[in-house]
Amino acid sequence: MNRFPSLRSVLYCCAAATAIALAIPVNPASSIHQRAVDRPSYGAVPAMSSAVQPVVNGGLANNSTPATPGQPGAAQQPGTPQQPGTANGTQNATANEPIGPESWGYTNRKTSKLRIRVIDGRTHAPLPGAEVVLIETEQRFTTDSNGYTPWFDAPIFRNPKYRPMVAELHGQLGVIAYKNGYRDSIHLGIRMHENIRQQATVWMYKIGPGDRRIEPVLYQEPYHHLWLIQLADKFRQRSQIGEGPERP
Amino acid sequence: MKRSRLRSAVLTLSFVVTLLGVLSVPKVQAAQTIWNTSEPSVIRVAIRENNPSGEPDPRGRIVYVQSVPFIQYCEDVLPNEWMPSWRPEALKAGAMAVKMFAWYHHLHPVTVDGFTFDVDNTTNFQTFQYMSDQPTTDAAFNAIRNIAFAMPNGEIIELNYRAGIENDPNWQYRNAQKMAQWGTQYWAERGQTYTQILQFYYQGRSLLRIQ
Known part of the structure; x- marks a missing residue:
């Protein structure tokens, strides 16, 4: 009487399964934290990069300590290349390649030179001694007698949510300006481009005797209108003819 | 009798000739050129x-309405x-278009809602951000x-x-005698100078040095 499955076929299957199981590479330290260490932090700001600590003595460093505000120097400066021997540098070339959305090259860390000019919003006179904080990197600068901060490397961040639709033509940054006797000024949406020097003007308003509720002043810089045109054209149907190549 | 008729005919003929001569004199047109107008020093910008x-x-x-130095106006329009x-040659072509557009409208001001101005700060004219x-x-x-770009x-x-549209020479804009902003970058990436870019989109114009 033939039984199915036979004892011999069962033994063969067990042996094959064991061989397959042994062939699978085992990574004893595969965890979310380890994967975070394996993968370079493309586009991550220094303040956030403290969440990804290098491996120390075969284990994870203590990453529970939050980033210390006002000490951007403690984290990696933007644009600093990865040094060999560090956690990221020890990975081979394949592991350093971007994964997922990072492979678009959209969030690679890029920097460009930027300086901020701070002026009095009423008189348009330059304001020396104002403190300017770059929000994304927590870098701090002080304006000189002409109201300018020194040139510094600022990251170029583009909003990744628009990448699958229309790539943004410029990145955006935000700064906050402080000066005694003036309202705080928050300036968001500073346009950042690769490979050029750029500057932005922050307007500050003096606190007067009649001011009771003193709150920050917000200035939001809009997207460049060339990109807005591209975004609108992207989703326009053929029946919705707007201004464009059809009617130059 | 014959002599008087002849005289009247001569007089009539001379009158007609004189009349035709007067009528055929070309009208005096005060064309505004770069020779008889100077580059504006200030431009009036309506802030909407x-x-x-x-x-x-x-x-x-x-x-x-804000009065802005003309040079500063052009410099504050171009990045917007x-x-x-973009490539320097594309920016130069854009700078020329911005300047000549503003110069033309400085010579042709408009009055809206009681405000007399040359341009406003929106895409009605040119996007201006102080x-x-x-x-x-x-x-x-x-x-x-x-340098000016004029007739x-x-x-x-x-x-x-x-x-215009990206990565395209934008020929249809040339046909419409308008410059495509994306087209300037397209041609600049291919080694064209700003003069060549301007002459591609605007035909029959000349590059002139401002006196």
Whole structure:
């Protein structure tokens, strides 16, 4: 009487399964934290990069300590290349390649030179001694007698949510300006481009005797209108003819 | 009898000839050229009210008219119309279009809602943002500082431009005698100078040195 499955076929299957199981590479330290260490932090700001600590003595460093505000120097400066021997540098070339959305090259860390000019919003006179904080990197600068901060490397961040639709033509940054006797000024949406020097003007308003509720002043810089045109054209149907190549 | 008829005929003929001569004199047209007008020193910019999101609204009412130095106006328009990271030749072509557009409208002011102005700060004319100049666009404007792009006789005409589409020569804009902003970058990436770019989109115009 033939039984199915036979004892011999069962033994063969067990042996094959064991061989397959042994062939699978085992990574004893595969965890979310380890994967975070394996993968370079493309586009991550220094303040956030403290969440990804290098491996120390075969284990994870203590990453529970939050980033210390006002000490951007403690984290990696933007644009600093990865040094060999560090956690990221020890990975081979394949592991350093971007994964997922990072492979678009959209969030690679890029920097460009930027300086901020701070002026009095009423008189348009330059304001020396104002403190300017770059929000994304927590870098701090002080304006000189002409109201300018020194040139510094600022990251170029583009909003990744628009990448699958229309790539943004410029990145955006935000700064906050402080000066005694003036309202705080928050300036968001500073346009950042690769490979050029750029500057932005922050307007500050003096606190007067009649001011009771003193709150920050917000200035939001809009997207460049060339990109807005591209975004609108992207989703326009053929029946919705707007201004464009059809009617130059 | 014959002599009097002859005399009257001669007089009539001379009168007709004189009349035709008077009528055939060309009208005196005061064409505004770069030779009989100087580059504006100040331009009047109508500031339109912002929409609820804080952006200047092209259909918003005019809040006030701001007098801005002409050079500063051009420098504060260019980074908001062209991308400051584009090629220098594309920026120079854009700087020329911005300048000649503003110059033309300075010579043709309009009055709306009681405000007399040359341009406004929206895309009705050119997007203007006070003190938004950038080093690259300033350099492009300085490069074309003493040059004008006008008709061969120097007449100042409006240089119109539109956005166009990316990575395309935008031939249809050439046919419409408007410059495509994306087209300037397209040609600059292919080694064209700003003069060649301007001559591609605007035909029958000349590059003239401002006296």
